[in-house]
Amino acid sequence: MDEKKLTPRSENYSEWYNQLVLRAELADYAPVRGCMVVRPYGWAMWENIRDALDRRFKATGHVNAAFPLFIPMSFLEKEKAHVEGFSPELAVVTIGGGSELEEPLIVRPTSETIIGHMYSKWIQSYRDLPVLINQWANVVRWEMRTRLFLRTLEFYWQEGHTAHATAEEAEQETIQILNIYTDFALNEAAVPVVPGRKSESEKFAGAVRSYTIEGMMGDGKALQAGTSHNLGQNFAKAFDIQYLDENNTLQYCWTTSWGLSTRFIGAIIMTHGDDQGLVLPPRLAPVQVVIIPIFRKEEEKGQVMSAVDRVKSELGDFRVEVDDRTEVTPGFKFNHWEMRGVPLRLEIGPKDVAKNSVALARRDILGREGKSFVPQDGIAQTVHEMLEKIQANLLAKAKTFRDEHISEPKDFSEFKEIINNNGWCSVWWKPSAENEVLVKDETKATLRCFPLEKPEGSGQCIFSGEETSERALFAKAY
């Protein structure tokens, strides 16, 4: 199954990425163009992402529920910007049970409309607020061009939908979720994202304000890795989500929505992967430690395997796999698990049995540098510390890479040069949709976000020269 050589990352990034996904057995192409089969290893990864997010959502008072896959077409049409944004990419069902439907159904591209419909029934009083619901679901968007994990016709995600009594509360929620996404990205996935606000032209169809976390991939392109939207009263008005306040006055709710998808798996691959294959952050890796027994003779086998069993039972708190296949050599197994990004490999052979030791090899540092010999005693603590080190190292490396590739050009010609070299530009920017278009035409770069963290004061807009206090991040994007 494993091929001997991978296309190097620097040679052909797309090819490299596809090979990583396919050979690590994360996912496959499906019979229908643009659809993806998520294989068990990829799904295990998704489950770990899900757990990490769910913990954070629940800690902030959110609960999970499930809403229908089918949405009446008329629901979508109730919010003008929303229907305009999504129409081109809808899958529509016109026949059900063998006969033409009176009203076509769309396969959900996102669930604001149907959830808004339900919220209007559920919410009567200020005492019903806030409503903080999340759903784990699959959605369909008929994209022209697809890419495994990054943009598939069908994808899996979580979408949160909340309703609040005040604009302030809704904005707080939107920001709180953005912070959760940022925290997840940094501390679980070791992906150093930049949180920020979307420009008017890039915001969600139907939102008042959209926020994003933008990640920098290994080729310097930006990837929108999660979004949080303040919907204002747009959907509340479209779906009559109203409540009576303390003064017995009818008020429209303020709603939010936010999502993070299987695309994030793509972000992890492209942030950490190298020429040997996947490199997974320990916190999210389906297999954190692989143990490889090594022996030649039959009498060695017994001793080695009992040491392996002992070590494995010590490591009960970790996700451990023992590769005891006899039909392939240890060298083959090393490569096999490196391809799959397993953070830590333990080798146990006759020499280790004799010395009561274990050979320990890190995925993030290949070769002799990343290999050490440690005592079997206290192995759980050693492994714990090493996984923490790897986690921290991945984040530090990715951060360094990101910071090295963000520049602050002085003028527009410098801007162009940086973008051409696949860097990001952080600049003063007078918000203007027209100028965004002009920049895109000239450089292919888009306004990724107005970062939440920005320098004090103001400066001259890189494009128009006007004085502005807005700081914008531009990059080529996926």
Added chain:
RNA sequence: CGGGGUGUAGCGCAGUCGGCCAGCGCGCCGCGUUUGGGACGCGGAGGUCGGCGGUUCAAGUCCGCCCACCCCGACCA
């Protein structure tokens, strides 16, 4: 939808000027020897050569049309 490319065994590919029986590597199955960085020997299984049509005594190879996929654009809450 435009530009480029590729379709031959599960995967990766070779197949010259049209010519006998369609090949190679990896993988797979069997037996044996192996095991600290992608093991080896021997023996096997596996094919509508993307599809349809045409030219020809003869087509994987030449011609026409169609289809699928990949890459680059356009598009992308």
